[in-house]
Amino acid sequence: MVSLVRDPLPPRRGVPSFAAADDDADPGGRLAPSCPGAPEGVRATGPDEIARLYAALDLVSPQTNPRTARLLAAGAKRMAQKLIEEAGEVALEASRQHARATVRESADLLYHLVVLWRECGIAPDEIWAEMYRRAERFGIAEKLPKGSSEAGGVRAADDFT
Numbered sequence: 001m002v003s004l005v006r007d008p009l010p011p012r013r014g015v016p017s018f019a020a021a022d023d024d025a026d027p028g029g030r031l032a033p034s035c036p037g038a039p040e041g042v043r044a045t046g047p048d049e050i051a052r053l054y055a056a057l058d059l060v061s062p063q064t065n066p067r068t069a070r071l072l073a074a075g076a077k078r079m080a081q082k083l084i085e086e087a088g089e090v091a092l093e094a095s096r097q098h099a100r101a102t103v104r105e106s107a108d109l110l111y112h113l114v115v116l117w118r119e120c121g122i123a124p125d126e127i128w129a130e131m132y133r134r135a136e137r138f139g140i141a142e143k144l145p146k147g148s149s150e151a152g153g154v155r156a157a158d159d160f161t
């Protein structure tokens with residue numbers, strides 16, 4: 001079930017807005033639309049949408065989802081290539097200050113990231129647990145110092161076995 005969040009955070013102070021420089025038509029505004037059927041201003045949370053996508057990947061078939069099925073069959077190397085491509089597109093659009101294009105490319109990037117997680121046997125909850133663990137330790141979600149005894153994260157090993 002999708003949980004809903006009211007009153008999304010206001011823009012962070014000191015963070016420049018792309019909106020003014022965005023030349024990409026966006027009649028709906030900068031943010032994604034509300035959940036279908038949800039009251040105005042109510043949005044699905046990112047982790048819920050990631051969980052939905054992750055679960056949906058188990059139901060993909062070549063007949064109903066040919067593009068995603070091809071990607072799933074292509075293996076981790078191809079998925080990693082796609083991820084890097086999408087990351088480059090996000091960086092490019094962001095550096096051009098194209099907000100809507102940055103949003104679209106970010107959604108593509110997350111899709112390819114979720115596909116790669118699944119291929120590696122990593123569940124989204126492992127990522128959230130790692131982020132929460134960092135937030136608890138440091139107050140903000142940031143990378144642990146290199147060489148820290150905590151740097152191994154929630155996984156017991158660095159491989160995918």
Ligand SMILES: N=c1c2ncn([C@@H]3O[C@H](COP(=O)(O)OP(=O)(O)OP(=O)(O)O)[C@@H](O)[C@H]3O)c2ncn1[C@@H]1O[C@H](COP(=O)(O)O)[C@@H](O)[C@H]1O
Nearest residue numbers: 052053056057060064065066067068069082107108111112
């Ligand atoms: N969330 C996504 C999603 N995000 C992005 N994309 C696809 O990824 C593309 C972006 O990658 P590219 O730029 O490489 O696109 P491309 O050039 O057409 O890619 P290639 O054909 O070269 O692989 C987008 O154009 C979409 O086609 C997605 N495709 C599917 N999903 C979800 O995956 C599930 C299965 O979807 P289908 O495969 O579309 O049925 C559903 O839950 C969908 O919501």
